[in-house]
Amino acid sequence: AKNVGVLAMEIYFPPTCVQQEALEAHDGASKGKYTIGLGQDCMAFCTEVEDVISMSLTAVTSLLEKYTIDPKQIGRLEVGSETVIDKSKSIKTFLMQIFEKCGNTDIEGVDSTNACYGGTAALFNCVNWVESSSWDGRYGLVVCTDSAVYAEGPARPTGGAAAIAMLVGPDAPIVFESKFRGSHMSHAYDFYKPNLASEYPVVDGKLSQTCYLMALDTCYKYFCYKYEKLEGKQFSISDADYIVFHSPYNKLVQKSFARLLFNDFMRNASSVDDIAKEKLSPFSNLTGDESYQSRDLEKVSQQVSKSLYDAKVQPTTLIPKQVGNMYTASLYAAFASLIHNKHSELAGKRVILFSYGSGLTSTMFSLRLHEGQHPFSLSNIATVMNVAGKLKWRHEFPPEKFVQTMKLMEHRYGAKDFVTSKDCGLLSPGTYYLTEVDSMYRRFYSKK
């Protein structure tokens, strides 16, 4: 198969959200900490009728319907998630309900888990399958689904929730440049979920930021090395039209792009103009460790990269700023923002993506975009996703109600023998919702 990549996408996020400005005031944080300090506008969350299974059922069903894909045409289904509902039964098996109904049980693939990286692992599995000798000519389907919730405290405003479904096959408008990839995998305790009785992670916030930036540097180094070996010329951020980052919160994305420019400066790459060179030169002798600690470097590099950030990164930030960290779906929601904002100008463009999952696993990889043929065209993907409509139809909860919902969800996590309110008034038609968990922990869903 040739030009393998993403043919179609659909995104779902809960219609329930809380404004960061209101949350900031409610939490007693200083004004501007969540909005300017973290760079976030709004945060989506699941109420008691939604979870990662219902969101992924909604995203998959909607994708199949809107692109008129026969469920029999799916030969591989891979799910990326770090939200544990069952320690053995995969989310993929819940999604099989959609396919069994149509007589298709011949579908490979299970779930992939490592923090926010599982979606990328799932996507690579599907792309590799289509490129391999075991491919049977049918589509791959990737689902990233997560509900990111944190205990009360500084990490709470960095939650979010969403599911993204992506159809994978040949002759795609979004093609993998599979040769250009750099990974960095290592052992770290920056963010992990050792307490199986709680949905909340244990997080060392400062360490997780440094781990993220170190992983970015290392992936970029390997990525550039492979590019140079194959293309015979140096890679710099000038060779990328857009750069998409895993987005726990927007401030880290701003810092990440600045860090790439600093990398280019240290490699003496052509992307760095004379003004930037002059401003960054005082930092050229810092050791790696010192460079992660230097507030001045952070400030100056963000300053000199600002206009490039506005051109290459800003169009990718809409959904992550409005919905929050969606863990495995976060990177792909950022990419979806780019398609939403720029779909008519993307043909021929190269997009570099950086995927990071704490613990830690990370990869930088490259996509090449083409307009494509209906229904698998960039403009149709933008129409189907209808990001503007979905953002507009949301319902803002006051912080008190958000906190109340989190308390109820803590109580419900791992629980059995309850029925939900079945209140789907805020959900749009076609959305799946949880109705009951019975005495055997079996979960039941309905579709609005």
Ligand code: ACO
């Ligand atoms: N106005 C404007 N900016 C402000 C204000 C204010 N009133 N108050 C604080 N700020 C700024 C700070 O200067 C800081 O920005 P800087 O880093 O550019 O200096 C920012 O707001 C955050 O303030 P901190 O004091 O650093 O925040 P805190 O330590 O309380 O929490 C953190 C931030 C660590 C990110 C926390 O939310 C967290 O742990 N989140 C989860 C971990 C995470 O997402 N890690 C990322 C990679 S791993 C993953 O994807 C899960």
